[in-house]
Amino acid sequence: MVNPSISVDCVVFGFDGSELKVLLIEFGRKMNNADPSQLKLERKLPGSLIQEKEDLSAAAQRTLVELTGLTNIFLRQLYVFSDPNRISRPEDLEWIKNTYEIPVSRIVTVAYFALVKIDKSVLQHTVEGVSKWHGVQSIKQLAFDHKQILMKGLEVLSQQLLNEPIAFELLPKRFTIRQLQNLYEAILGIEIDNRNFRKKVLNVPCIKLLDEKEKGVAHKPARLYRFDKAMYEKDIKKKMKYNLNFIRFTD
Amino acid sequence: MVNPSISVDCVVFGFDGSELKVLLIEFGRKMNNADPSQLKLERKLPGSLIQEKEDLSAAAQRTLVELTGLTNIFLRQLYVFSDPNRISRPEDLEWIKNTYEIPVSRIVTVAYFALVKIDKSVLQHTVEGVSKWHGVQSIKQLAFDHKQILMKGLEVLSQQLLNEPIAFELLPKRFTIRQLQNLYEAILGIEIDNRNFRKKVLNVPCIKLLDEKEKGVAHKPARLYRFDKAMYEKDIKKKMKYNLNFIRFTD
Secondary structure, X not given: OEEEEEEEEEEEEEXXXXXXXXXXXXXXXXXXXXXXXXXXXXXXXXXEEEEOOOOHHHHHHHHHHHHHOOOOOEEEXXXXXXXXXXXXOHHHHHHHHHHHOOOOOOOEEEEEEEEEEOOHHHXXXXXXXXXXXXXXXXXXXXXXXXXXXXXXXXXXXXXHHHHOOOHHHHOOOOEOHHHHHHHHHHXXXXXXXXXXXXXXXXXXXXXXXXXXXXOOOOOOOOEEXXXXXXXXXXXXXXXXXXXXXXXXXXX | OEEEEEEEEEEEEEEOOOOEEEEEEEEEEEOOOOOOOOEEEEEEOOEEEEEOOXXXXXXXXXXXXXXXXXXXXXXXXXXXXXXXXXXXXXXXXXXXXXXXXXXXOOOEEEEXXXXXXXXXXXXXXXXXXXXXXXXXXXXXXXXXXXXXXXXXXXXXHHHHHHHOOOHHHHOOOOEOXXXXXXXXXXXXXXXXXXXXXXXXXXXXXXXXXXXXXXXXXXXXXXXXXXXXXXXXXXXXXXXXXXXXXXXXXXX
């Protein structure tokens, strides 16, 4: 049995090497005219009402496994959207009625954001399935209040990118400095000086140079790096304890 | 009309100059014996079911105005607690039934955390009212899953203290460096070297020395400082744009 008052919606971010992408579901909505075969194509975030016996994170994971085939996804609570009128347009109410086959008056939705490495297996799932990757910058509108949820996702992603090494959840395990810079530029929406960026990255002890280079590229193959998560976590603990680097807003 | 599925609970933090405090509500619960006058004293976080026509933040603010008399409180979403069995003990279910006079099967609660300056007017409210300040370290147990919510509040407060100048929401407008250090030590649960701390703070341009000293203290009066929020916000924007200090985990 579903709980008619609470849903989850997931902002699933991915990165293709140059652009920040988000996973959207396309659906056809009947238009207000005599011909029922005429559908208006709309897009929404993946989501679901929660089941009576599951918690929110289980509901979000259930939604994401179906769409991506991945069971071990980086997933965090983003924000709760609870405006009593967030679903009030007649076409939105009708869609919910038709989809869940229960009367729904008000739905509070808990938004999650997920970070996914867009590799072959994920691409297979999302190109063949009901959901598709879209460039975040190209998204003009979404159904319900999902554009607002997407923008909140982008805001929180930017903040956390500044304070935690979550960039590496989006990159391939072995990456070039160019790819890392592209990722920061795409998420923060700024241009970064190449030399400064390279210098900064080379100074981070937990970003390790590998004995490998890119393969199959037209340009001169660049060196590959990996992120040493275990080392990062050890360092952070040490810093908390000894270095007193914690008034970070003094940077 | 209340919505029986969703509640808010508020972790209200305050600081008295040496200890981190949290605002708790005390209530008596009937004990399982023949004498109904025997009550067991329990403590919980302030909270409420949401009304049909209000969003979550309005519900949290409503709860806090009643308890503190303050209308302009620093308030953020903390986390959603949605375990289907989070309220399952018979005495908890009975308390909810008696309090709200409606049948309730499962409540998802959205936790907020608030930061409050414990000044005279707040103290008057909370000493005379139903809620009281308790030292966070002294809290052994709370009703429902509220201890878990409090611990999450403490975790998020620590994280945000490292990345944002939220310390000043808890301090008086004019404060000593000693007070600021006490606050960091109380929240992070660590001891900090006095000299290092002082040096770091004096290097922060948006912490301004005032032409005033403490009054009415037994020891040698210390100098007073204030936090220049407008300057901080200008600086942060500039840094984002030019200084590329954003891979902060390299600190």
